[in-house]
Amino acid sequence: MxxxxxxxxxxxxxxxxxxxxxxxxxxxxxxxxxxxxxxxxxxxxxxxxxxxxxxxxxxxxxxxxxxxxxxxxxxxxxxxxxxxxxxxxxxxxxxxxxxxxxxxxxxxxxxxxxxxxxxxxxxxxxxxxxxxxxxxxxxxxxxxxxxxxxxxxxxxxxxxxxxxxxxxxxxxxxxxxxxxxxxxxxxxxxxxxxxxxxxxxxxxxxxxxxxxxxxxxxxxxxxxxxxxxxxxxxxxxxxxxxxxxxxxxxPVPVQGRGEISRLIETFNDMAQTLLQREISLSRGNRDLFILHTAGLDLMEGLDIDALLQKTAARAEDLVRADTVALATVDQADREMKYASVSGGKATALAGLERAIEAGGIYNWIASYGTPLLIQDAQSDFRLNGELMASLGIRSLMTVPLWSSNTMTGLLTAFNKKGGGAFDKHDLRLFTVFSNLVSSALQNASLYNDLKTNMDELEEAQGQFVRAAKMAAIGELAANVAHEVNNPLTSVLGYTTHLIKTLDLPEQQKSMLQMIEQETLRVRKIIRGLLDFSSQRSSWRRPADLLQPLRETVALLQGVAESGGVRIFEEYDGAPVVAYMNENEMKQVFINIATNALQAMPGGGDLRIRVRSAGRNEAHVEFADSGVGIAEEHRARIFEPFFSTKTEGGGTGLGLSISYRIVQNHGGRIEVESAPGSGSVFRVILPLVRQDAAARAGAG
Missing domain, CATH: 3.30.450.20 (PAS domain)
Structure with missing residues (x-):
């Protein structure tokens, strides 16, 4: 079958x-x-x-x-x-x-x-x-x-x-x-x-x-x-x-000059036209797909650094460029530098002190405001021919990036893959892509500005809340000082007098001593409340930051040795001058160092480092090898009355007072910690200019 x-x-x-x-x-x-x-x-x-x-x-x-x-x-x-x-x-x-x-x-x-x-x-x-x-x-x-x-x-x-x-x-x-x-x-x-x-x-x-x-x-x-x-x-x-x-x-072979030959010639021309249109349509669909994908990818990103990397990589695929670079103007020295480079010549371009576009190309685009296509880069009058030859750059096209009618940078593609030169179609496609990049960068910039404003607003709200708390604490402290301090002084005075004048049995004497210690602790709490609620501006002057730091180490050295803690001082001794109140700053250092010692009950290492971040800030780091801080507690350690110590071990005001003091000095405190890995408290303070520091040293 x-x-x-x-x-x-x-x-x-x-x-x-x-x-x-x-x-x-x-x-x-x-x-x-x-x-x-x-x-x-x-x-x-x-x-x-x-x-x-x-x-x-x-x-x-x-x-x-x-x-x-x-x-x-x-x-x-x-x-x-x-x-x-x-x-x-x-x-x-x-x-x-x-x-x-x-x-x-x-x-x-x-x-x-x-x-x-x-x-x-x-x-x-x-x-x-x-x-x-x-x-x-x-x-x-x-x-x-x-x-x-x-x-x-x-x-x-x-x-x-x-x-x-x-x-x-x-x-x-x-x-x-x-x-x-x-x-x-x-x-x-x-x-x-x-x-x-x-x-x-x-x-x-x-x-x-x-x-x-x-x-x-x-x-x-x-x-x-x-x-x-x-x-x-x-x-x-x-x-x-x-x-x-x-x-x-x-094409179909053409023989003779008859009607059929002319028909075949017409068919070949038509087929060639259709093929070219098919290629053009396919290329257009590819370009449209890449543009669509790139647009979605760019619009999803709000981090400017990541967005710059995506921009260069996407542009490289879009126009089949060997290298794509995004240049922006550095606001510090007003020089145009590359913010992101992707492709075969990324290392060579990133190593340049200034972008290739700086000068002739930038001036041209800034004057005319239009994209620029250069098919022979080594002979163009707007470029350095020797530099182009050394880098192997044959052709390039540059489009401006705009934000609210202001040119914020240049997006440049170097050397088309395959050895050819860029054409007008590539330039049109690159221009459309640059518009997407401009919108994405503007959105990211607006987002970052909004985030900064939100952070500032949140900080302002936090300061307002803390101010409200301090106002409440100040009022409470005033009342407590007025209502409790006088009776507390009487209790403390009579208790001390009884201990010194009476010959009491040991049991009754130990009870009176306990009353005396607890009374002293209550008075300490009241004084802490008064200090925390105080809103007076302290007197500050240019002073060496190392002086209160050395005094703190000397004060706590005995306690550290008794607890098996080794203190390492890692600074060269050169003066680090900042506007500060030395007593307040010493109080900050004592609070942070004391917490570090208490975090190492079985002994450990405490490293104190001082370094300058450029010419503007000084960093004082206290790095311990203690138990660390749990993640859920890390965000609350500067709140008033918050403490992780056992009952009776602390008031929860030390770090709050330290944070307020550093903030009043125009600085901030940063914390890095993980359970079981120790903690790093970093006090950051603004430095004094050299002329003021010289006067402070002379004084």
Whole structure:
């Protein structure tokens, strides 16, 4: 069954292929019409040949008969006039006999002579001839009787020779014999048409063979003509199918200068145009997709540094550039520098002190405000040719980045991949992309500004809350100091007096000492509340930051050694001058260092570092190897009354007071910590200018 199905499918496929490519195609129709035309022409020629052959045969027989009859009439004229039958018989007998005894004329069947009245004088038939020729048809008795009959009156009255068909295959000629314009008798000849018919048949056979040959040659010629006509059309049709399947690669060959050649040329031009438009459309779709993807990617990012990196990478893919760089103006030194570079020449460009675009290109774009395409960078007057040659830059295009009608930077693509130069299409695409980049950078800048404003607002709100807390604490502290401090002083005074004057048992004495210690602790809390709530501006002057730091280390050295903590001082001793109140700053350092020592109950290391961040800030770091701070506590360590120490171990005001003091000095405190990895408290203070520091040192 499978074999039968396979054979059937093959036959069906072959018939379909034959019917579609040949039987139903142009070549079949051309061959059919050409063959039909040749066949009709051959048929017309054959019919014309047969008709003309029949006419010529009849004309030949008539001519022979008339010539023979006139010859006999001339020869028999005297005997006919004298009606000498014997002489006439003697003279007509040789007409049936040749010199060698054979038939003189194989077509002569009957011969008779009549007088002027149409009466039979003498006559012969081939059967009556004394010597009959072999293989010559014989006449019968009916022919003899017909000869002996007298001529009809109609026949006798004729003036011209009479040619008629007497019997099957017998043609007769009756010729009047005249002398002096008077008919004196008649000569009657009967000729057989069999020999001429044989010739006619032979000619017909030859004509049929020639017709068949002509038809075959015509078919071959029609096939060749059809192929010559339809081969270009078939190639054109195949090319059209390939074009429809988008697989057209080479133009159809053009031969000659005819209509089909012009049609093929037109098709090639059309196909080339369609191919170019297809390529252009595909390229446009690719560019649109990259632009769309790049736009989404750029709009999603709000971090400027990450956005700059994305911009260079996306632009590199978009215009097939070897390297893409984004240059901005550095506000510090007013020089144009690269903010982001991506591609093969990223290292070389990033190492330049100033951007390539600084100078000629920047001035040009700033003056005209339009993108710039340079296809020969090494000879352009706006660029340094030697620098371009050393960097291997052949061509570039630069587009400006705008923000609120202000040029904020330049986006530049260097060297198109593949060795070619950038064109106007690349520049248009690059310009559209630069608009997206400008919008994305502007959005990111607005977001960062908004974030900064929100942070400042949050900080202001925090300060307001802390101010409100401090105001409440100040009011509370004032009330406590007024209501509690006096009784507390009395309690503390009497307790101390009792301890010193009375000789009490040890148990009662220890109780009084506990009352004294707790009273001192309460007084310490009250003083802390008073200090925290105080909003007075302290007196500050330029001073060396290392002095209160050294005093703090000296004060806590004994406590550290007793707790197994080693203190490392990491600073070179050079003065670090800042506007500060030395006592307040010493209080800050003591609070932070004390917390560090308490975070290392089993001993450890405390490293104190001092370093200058440029010329503007000083960093004082306290790095311990203690237990660290939990993440949920890190954000609250500067809040008033917040403490992670056990009950009775702290008031929660030390870091709050320290933070406020540093903030009043124009600085800030940063914390880095993780549970089990220790903590780093960094006090950042603004430095004093060198001239003020010199005056402070002189003082």
């Amino acid at each position: 499978a074999g039968t199905y396979g054979i059937g499918a093959f036959i069906e496929r072959y018939i379909r292929q034959f019917s579609t490519r040949w039987w139903g195609g142009v070549r079949c129709r051309v061959s059919f019409y050409v063959s039909l035309a040749l066949f009709l022409a051959a048929a017309f020629f054959t019919i014309f040949f047969f008709i003309e052959s029949d006419r010529l045969l009849k004309a030949e027989m008539r001519g022979r008969a008339l010539a023979f009859a006139r010859h006999l009439a001339t020869m028999l004229l005297p005997d006919i006039a004298a009606e000498r039958a014997g002489e006439l018989d003697r003279k007509i007998n040789p007409a049936f006999i040749s010199f060698d005894g054979g038939a003189a004329d194989p077509d002569l069947r009957t011969l008779a002579v009549y007088d002027r009245s149409g009466r039979f004088l003498v006559g012969r038939t081939r059967q009556e001839a004394p010597h009959r020729a072999v293989r010559v048809p014989q006449t019968g008795p009916a022919e003899a009787e017909s000869l002996q009959a007298s001529l009809t009156a109609e026949t006798r009255q004729m003036q011209e020779p009479l040619f008629r068909r007497a019997a099957a295959g017998i043609y007769e000629v009756i010729l009047p014999v005249r002398t002096g314009g008077e008919v004196i008798g008649f000569v009657r000849l009967g000729l057989s048409g069999e020999w001429h018919a044989a010739r006619y048949t032979a000619n017909a056979r030859k004509a049929a063979v020639i017709l068949v040959i002509i038809v075959l040659i015509g078919l071959a010629i029609s096939r060749a003509i059809a192929v010559s006509i339809t081969k270009p059309l078939s190639e054109l049709s195949a090319a059209a199918d390939e074009l429809k399947r988008r697989n057209w690669s080479a």
